[in-house]
Amino acid sequence: MSGNEPRLSxxxxxxxxLYLRSLEEFSRHGLDNISSGRLGESxxxxxxxxxxxxxxxxxxxxxxxxxxxxxxxxxIRHVLGIDRTWRIALAGVGNLARALLRYRGFREQGFRxxxxxxxxxxxxxxxxxGLQVHxxxxxxxxxxxxxxxxxxxxxxxxxxxxxxxxxxxxxVRGILNFAPVVLRLPPGVxxxxxxLTVQLExxxxxxxxxKGD
Amino acid sequence: MSGNEPRLSxxxxxxxxLYLRSLEEFSRHGLDNISSGRLGESxxxxxxxxxxxxxxxxxxxxxxxxxxxxxxxxxIRHVLGIDRTWRIALAGVGNLARALLRYRGFREQGFRxxxxxxxxxxxxxxxxxGLQVHxxxxxxxxxxxxxxxxxxxxxxxxxxxxxxxxxxxxxVRGILNFAPVVLRLPPGVxxxxxxLTVQLExxxxxxxxxKGD
Numbered sequence: 001m002s003g004n005e006p007r008l009s010x011x012x013x014x015x016x017x018l019y020l021r022s023l024e025e026f027s028r029h030g031l032d033n034i035s036s037g038r039l040g041e042s043x044x045x046x047x048x049x050x051x052x053x054x055x056x057x058x059x060x061x062x063x064x065x066x067x068x069x070x071x072x073x074x075x076i077r078h079v080l081g082i083d084r085t086w087r088i089a090l091a092g093v094g095n096l097a098r099a100l101l102r103y104r105g106f107r108e109q110g111f112r113x114x115x116x117x118x119x120x121x122x123x124x125x126x127x128x129x130g131l132q133v134h135x136x137x138x139x140x141x142x143x144x145x146x147x148x149x150x151x152x153x154x155x156x157x158x159x160x161x162x163x164x165x166x167x168x169x170x171x172v173r174g175i176l177n178f179a180p181v182v183l184r185l186p187p188g189v190x191x192x193x194x195x196l197t198v199q200l201e202x203x204x205x206x207x208x209x210x211k212g213d
Numbered sequence: 214m215s216g217n218e219p220r221l222s223x224x225x226x227x228x229x230x231l232y233l234r235s236l237e238e239f240s241r242h243g244l245d246n247i248s249s250g251r252l253g254e255s256x257x258x259x260x261x262x263x264x265x266x267x268x269x270x271x272x273x274x275x276x277x278x279x280x281x282x283x284x285x286x287x288x289i290r291h292v293l294g295i296d297r298t299w300r301i302a303l304a305g306v307g308n309l310a311r312a313l314l315r316y317r318g319f320r321e322q323g324f325r326x327x328x329x330x331x332x333x334x335x336x337x338x339x340x341x342x343g344l345q346v347h348x349x350x351x352x353x354x355x356x357x358x359x360x361x362x363x364x365x366x367x368x369x370x371x372x373x374x375x376x377x378x379x380x381x382x383x384x385v386r387g388i389l390n391f392a393p394v395v396l397r398l399p400p401g402v403x404x405x406x407x408x409l410t411v412q413l414e415x416x417x418x419x420x421x422x423x424k425g426d
Contacts, residue, residue: 081421
């Protein structure tokens with residue numbers, strides 16, 4: 001985390017993303033307007049919290065009518081910075097990388113994986129899902145040419161810090177880290193870690209609490 | 214989310230998991246005691262927040278000395294409910310499933326994938342990472358025999374709700390969902406969703422905010 005925190009909390013930002021997922025579903029079902037109550041219900045959030053989260057987007061809600069789905073969708077995409085395409089360089093071409101390359105949700109939201117890197121000589125030069133795998137030594141050059149601003153890190157824990165440093169040195173502005181380790185990045189590079197064990201631990205905790213009821 | 218919320222917020226629970234990751238790293242480096250400041254520093258959390266989060270574990274901290282690493286580790290594992298093994302049934306045997314099966318972090322924290330399911334007839338009967346792939350029709354039987362209490366859902370979005378219902382009907386108490394859709398589960402079944410697009414959107418938001426500085 002940097003010293004310059006955005007005005008929105010990470011939790012609010014995460015909820016904005018989830019509202020977006022719901023709005024897209026409502027839109028597919030042909031809904032033009034949605035109440036804060038119904039939007040919150042789909043995510044287990046109170047309508048007061050929904051209104052608070054959406055207040056930063058301007059006066060979009062109308063009493064008795066709700067929020068207009070297309071305008072709210074556009075406003076959330078704008079504030080999240082995803083009303084544009086983000087290009088991603090992915091380091092570590094294993095099973096997780098292959099899953100990410102096929103993950104439709106990324107493309108639908110404007111995220112495009114445009115460059116692949118792996119240190120394994122047997123993988124370098126291979127074409128995976130239409131992209132050639134490059135050696136780590138080519139990172140700066142390939143990332144500059146590809147226009148990737150974000151990096152995704154799906155390498156083993158032992159090398160995660162080193163490869164993260166390489167990605168940062170090659171010019172990415174943010175890294176999505178899947179390795180279950182704590183990384184340190186230069187101040188100019190943002191970090192979001194996806195620790196799948198943390199998610200499983202949350203689930204175990206919830207199940208355990210429920211048992212105790 | 215159920216009506217019976219645990220006393221700890223989800224954010225606190227997530228932080229407890231992250232403290233645990235840091236404590237394990239400190240332990241590997243031979244540290245016996247750790248201050249709230251240093252523990253927080255590794256995660257970008259204030260020492261006041263660390264002390265607040267850890268207060269629920271009892272009087273473990275000693276002024277001027279800090280927290281004893283082994284006792285704090287054990288206390289967090291206990292409160293999270295991971296001082297035991299959790300068995301997991303995994304539905305959808307694609308690239309993500311293969312990545313999860315090889316994800317060392319799960320095993321290290323006591324999570325064991327013990328059963329695999331897929332609706333694809335060409336996959337049923339295959340052995341992946343030592344586990345046989347079963348048909349969805351066998352779910353109740355196989356889950357009961359395997360002792361799986363948790364389910365992991367790595368199927369395409371279109372079938373996610375249906376397979377989640379099957380897992381719930383087969384007796385799992387909680388589901389870790391990787392499909393980018395909003396799921397509805399019966400009241401007795403907990404849900405944690407890992408929406409990778411949400412994580413990427415958070416990263417895009419942070420990078421965009423930093424650009425504006």
